[in-house]
Amino acid sequence: DTAVSQTPKYLVTQMGNDKSIKCEQNLGHDTMYWYKQDSKKFLKIMFSYNNKELIINETVPNRFSPKSPDKAHLNLHINSLELGDSAVYFCASSQAGEETQYFGPGTRLLVL
């Protein structure tokens, strides 16, 4: 069983479209994160949720909106996609009080 899963794995879309990426973890963790990895492989946190509550919101355009329906899921919705949104998006999870984060396989987004 995959601990942290993301769908889709690949996403190719046109500029201006709206798309969503889904993340699910079956580790029983209460904190989930979204990270963005750019074309130079640099990783930066975007958001984190703890028990469905937004904890971290880094300087991310408001076209990006995370949604956590329950503590096992954290989805990322992106409006009006731009070329610069092309990247790999990683979901991760951890248990409060534990420092280790477990990462999903990533979603490779290409905006044309």
Place this chain on the structure above:
Amino acid sequence: AQSVTQLGSHVSVSEGALVLLRCNYSSSVPPYLFWYVQYPNQGLQLLLKYTSAATLVKGINGFEAEFKKSETSFHLTKPSAHMSDAAEYFCAVSYYNQGGKLIFGQGTELSVKP
């Protein structure tokens, strides 16, 4: 500002040789320190972590790292490289009371020559 610097974006070693990947952090408070590995088209896998216990930390696949507070360093080593070690390696830090946010270094690509 809190930051992580990995010296060398690309390191190449011969199979069987010592692997040394460098990581330095910048902060006034001691961080939690991590090394993650990323194989091509995959997610990140934790190699090892330092969370204020023993300063020499052993991880998976024969890797280890030593926390040196005086040098603000957490270099990753492996005595003998294997072809399967070829990957991207990321050093990262997090701090107490920052919601678990990981701050990553730029990454070091390790190549292993036969």
